[in-house]
Amino acid sequence: MCPDESIPDDVKEKAMKATFRALCKHGYADLTMKKIADESDKCKSTFHYHYDTKEKLLVNFIEFLLEGFKDRMVPDTEDPLEKLNGLIDNMLFGLADEETTESFHTALLEIRSQAPYNERYREQITENDQYIKKVVSDIIREGIEKNRFKDVNAEETATVILSAIDGARARQISTNRNATKELRSSLDWIIEDLLLE
């Protein structure tokens, strides 16, 4: 069967959740179809039946992961500063408990590190990247228009903030330091100095 829209929703949800759990538990390099299946109540063959190959399952998974990311990042508020700070918090600390957030970011970084070898991964990540950059630069532009922010270059400011967030997430999971917390307080000061007053 082809991995298109013909997969039942309940199976798809089980597949995605199982893939997520297996990826968090074992890491991308040690991720196998058996380990994915073991995280669900289905067996290995069932996932082959629905997705054909491991790669197709994983491409579907990335899509699922980034789609969920999009939906839940932007906080529901009108004030540009609140919206910006809320988005930064969501991106650095996630929406669930600390462990789930750490696992989520680990999964994302593992997929990122595989992107150079897989164009489909790269396309998905690029699209997500451009989306979030538009969101942040729109917030900054809105702040400027409402005279809440100084008249900075919105694109460049967004680039630095988003790059720093990505970097902090990578450092958070690959070092023994609390890199996201460090960046949060550093960004507070940067935003104060660059955007406000």
Add this chain to the structure above:
Amino acid sequence: MCPDESIPDDVKEKAMKATFRALCKHGYADLTMKKIADESDKCKSTFHYHYDTKEKLLVNFIEFLLEGFKDRMVPDTEDPLEKLNGLIDNMLFGLADEETTESFHTALLEIRSQAPYNERYREQITENDQYIKKVVSDIIREGIEKNRFKDVNAEETATVILSAIDGARARQISTNRNATKELRSSLDWIIEDLLLE
């Protein structure tokens, strides 16, 4: 044999170069002892003879990789602004050709993404992380003392700059955009606004 100092220098060099080439060519997830050996004029068993296990070889490799990184990043100049900009350039664009730099950053990101599952990887990366942060904050402090920079918090500024560099490197290799070039021009403006007058 144990993977200590008893390994001949020429063998060690061949092992490290072969590991680097294999890692760049196949990615961490598909990295095997055979593929490493195939990148050298030695056979698989030889690397097992010198390093025992695949993991010990890779821990040695990370040490080798980060040591080389340390040695070559800081530019030889007295002027704080020149030194800071030179370091940023070196970290974003590397010292060799573009292809080698991209491969190097890919290898680093792959190892980073594996750090959550391997404490020895994490220790190495943490140490390297702290080293480079000290270098950057020292440069900023020096600039403040010489009245070339504004009186900012050196630690927090270094955190943002280094996080952004890490993030841009991750985006550079995992998207279809030129993220390092984008960040470089954004950082120009940030440095102008934050550090200079």
Add this chain to the structure above:
DNA sequence: TAAACCTGACTGACCAATCAGTCAATACGT
């Protein structure tokens, strides 16, 4: 001198375990 011995470097053949993927048989839902 030369034969015997030793050692570290290296190799190809081999192993059990595991991999992604296949397939015939079966269970299920309508």
Add this chain to the structure above:
DNA sequence: ACGTATTGACTGATTGGTCAGTCAGGTTTA
């Protein structure tokens, strides 16, 4: 009854790692 969903058993390929043995070069012995 019929198509979809699911399974366990299976396959060929590949994995990290082992091992017996080869080889070059140095040291000891006769």
